[in-house]
Amino acid sequence: MSTGRALQALNNVQLNTKATPSNGIIKTPVRSSISKPETKSKKKKEKLSSLCKTPPSVVRTRNGRGYHRGLFLGEGGFARCFQMKDESGRIFAAKTVAKASIKNEKTKTKLLSEIKIHKSMSHPNIVQFVDCFEDDVNVYILLEICPNQSLMDLLKARKVLSEPEVRLFMVQIIGAIKYLHRRRVVHRDLKLGNIFFDPDMNVKIGDFGLATVVSPSTNKRYTICGTPNYIAPEVLGGKATGHSFEVDIWAIGIMMFALLFGKPPFQAKDVQVIYERIKNNEYKFPADSSASAESKNLITKLLSTDPTLRPSLDEILEHEWFKCGPFPAKISTESLKQIPKNLAFITKEESLINFATCKQRVGINDSYKSPVEILKTDLESEQPKTLLPHSLSPNNTKNKYKEIPPVAVRNTVRSRITNELANAHPENQMMRILNDTLSATLMNMKEIEEQKLRPDARAMKKPIVVSKWVDYSNKHGFSYQLSSGAIGVLFNAGQTVLKMVDTTDVFYISSSSEEGWQVAHYTEETTPSLLSREIEVVDFFRKYMTAHLSDVSSGARKSSSRSKDVFLRRYTRDDNYIMFELSNGSYQFNFKDHHKMVISELGQYLTHITPSKEIETLPLDYVLSHGNFYESPDEYFSVKYDFMKHALRDKISI
CATH class of the missing domain: 1.10.510.10 (Transferase(Phosphotransferase) domain 1)
Structure with a gap:
């Protein structure tokens, strides 16, 4: 289903602006539509991609998310590619397949198998699958856009x-x-x-x-x-x-x-x-x-x-x-x-x-990867009028969640707990804070690499880290324990409930249009009854993690400050690592080989936790000048350091 130069860079020229007819309907020109003098030779077979109609100016997914159609990028034998921009301004390539071209079960199975296979891939040298959705006319496969052509x-x-x-x-x-x-x-x-x-x-x-x-x-x-x-x-x-x-x-x-x-x-x-x-x-x-x-x-x-x-x-x-x-x-x-x-x-x-x-x-020496399976549920839609089955949706809970971004707390909960926590659209402020912290960290790391900034070794301290975690986002949310002694759950609705292991105090963290996140502190006597269900979930995970999970950084708890205002803002799962973004500006990476690294104090210090729980914190300039840690070196340090920088850059929303 080749789309030629479908993922190339784009300029700001509007699609077919000169050819827009008076009725406002835009049709993408097709090479085969150009008329030629009649001859007796056999008519050339029309590409199936010509059945693909130009998408509407805004394409809506099942959950209401909108993508704005941009330029026409190219076409292959079966599909056409268009630029798509989401509501935050990020640009993607949308491989667009006309439903009219899917005339039998074989063609449908072929398309759904392509989606299943591509969706299951996560590798730095494979075009990233973003989403798939459909309207009444087309199926859309949303992909990472590659701006430097092929x-x-x-x-x-x-x-x-x-x-x-x-x-x-x-x-x-x-x-x-x-x-x-x-x-x-x-x-x-x-x-x-x-x-x-x-x-x-x-x-x-x-x-x-x-x-x-x-x-x-x-x-x-x-x-x-x-x-x-x-x-x-x-x-x-x-x-x-x-x-x-x-x-x-x-x-x-x-x-x-x-x-x-x-x-x-x-x-x-x-x-x-x-x-x-x-x-x-x-x-x-x-x-x-x-x-x-x-x-x-x-x-x-x-x-x-x-x-x-x-x-x-x-x-x-x-x-x-x-x-x-x-x-x-x-x-x-x-x-x-x-x-x-x-x-x-x-x-x-x-x-x-x-x-x-x-x-x-590129992972040449990586361990065995689990094989891809094409399941029956991947090929059969639950609704008669739709083509894509629920199992191929990125939101399907049968698959791991790559990212659970913070969202606004449900209005019914916000309004009944406290008026101070009721804010209309806090997500923009959240993203601004997340982006500002990421940008400041990357800027410091760059200046340290260029020897323009030298961290003060006297101010160095071991960071607070995520020492245990359970991803139960298919039902409740993401549970974690910090080396500070706090246990929390980042619920799917966006709010966080945090408890300290040695007190009955509860911290309720929710969205705020002014501050991004707002923390409400409750004692045992003042805790609202409406939080009882969330607190039960936190207590359940506390017992589970205590009984079943080991503390990955036991050495960190003794030396880290018992800060009560540190919580998990966001996490991202990747085939190579899981990344935690904490409210104190630290970024923790748990790699698949059980080594962990933490970038703290806005990029000035780097911590390494080995599989045997040895922990070493050093100024970033020292680690870079020596090419590794001193007491607990990691043989793949340079590769992981590049992974971390790439991950930080990827998280900045345009």
Whole structure:
């Protein structure tokens, strides 16, 4: 379901403004609608994407959220892509599929499988799935927008790329493919046009329209599908041969050849000629190319006709080509126009470090990932007139909640507890405070990195941390215990009830349009009876965590201040970590390898908690200058530090 340049950057030009008719109805022009002189030749088949009507100016989801339609971005065989902006101003790409094109169960199953597979992905080099919804005419798949176009666009602009650039791109692509294969997903349509660039010029794999889940029992698929220049020979064999994960390995070889030599190896004007060349493995390396012998050797192995002879993803990364020349730490937007100037100055030692760091960032050495399953509930809607089942909604409680943002407390609760807590629209103030704290933290971290700011080691203290937590957001909310001795629940409605373990005092934290959050302190005698239910939930989780969970930071409690005004503002769950944002400006990251790091005092200090509960707090400049902690180093510190900075930037709402 390719959409070509669907995720590219946009300017502020309005969609079809000059072509708006008097009745105000805007129709997106379709290439096939351009009339030509009548001929006796057979009429070209119209794309299914032409059935997709231009969405209304505001598209509403089931829960009432509105997205404002922006520019038309592009189209493929089945879908069109439009810019969409939410009510906070964030911009996304909406892959739009006409319901009229979904004419049978097979087509419907294909679309819903694409949504299920893409929705279940969370990797730094895969286009992020945001949401899916529908109206009476279209189905919308809301995706992260990648503003720097695709690898295909880059190749068209540059003609050929340098080997250092391709090395970095290949590692990022291989990391994403390894993530897919660990989950038993074969992409089956890997090509330059489906590899996009994020704002930092990291590559992102998109378009899961042909992706499939391979059963461990059969390990084969038999449908002939893909893009002609990229199709593996075993795919052309159809049911006689079948195909599996190795087709994505073949595609790596095709993309690498195209980037280094300017065009795919089997390219021809006639599709049948392409297929014959693929079957016979007929291709040549251009004689006038300056590409290394190592690159040609790797490509030759990747393009083995026999899929069993192709190297595995790990074996690809062991190839000498990745180590025989410069490997950049990152690629800048300079690459969009020319070869980056700094590539020639990268030393061999720097290249090896950059290569190892890149592999860590893309998760090459990560543990096994649970396979994707296509369930019956993913393919059947509960309502006759709708297409998307509830199981594919991001709000479905069968799936983990990636984020529970704070929202306004229900009016019925607010008005009956106290008038001071009744505010009309506190969310904007909340987001301003969250954004201001994030911005200040990132600014301090940047100044420390540039040695413009040096934290005072004498003012350093161990931060308050989340020592236990239970995510029960499918019913009540998110429960947590702090090293200060407080136990709280961030309820799904947005309010927090906090209790200290050694007192009967209750703190009720709710939305405030002036302060963002407002804390009401109640003693045992003054606690409103209307809070009894929330307090029961807090007590239930306190008993549960005491009985079943260990304190991950027992050393922190003895040294941290017993502050009663610290609470959890927001949390975010990711495949690599869970992130806590506390009201004192601290950011805690619990990584999957059971190491934890806390950025405190607006980015000035960094704390490391090891799996064995050793805790070390240091000024950030000390950690950065030494490249790690002193008493309890983490071998993946540099990767995790980049993860944390990226996460902080991602949380700032535009």
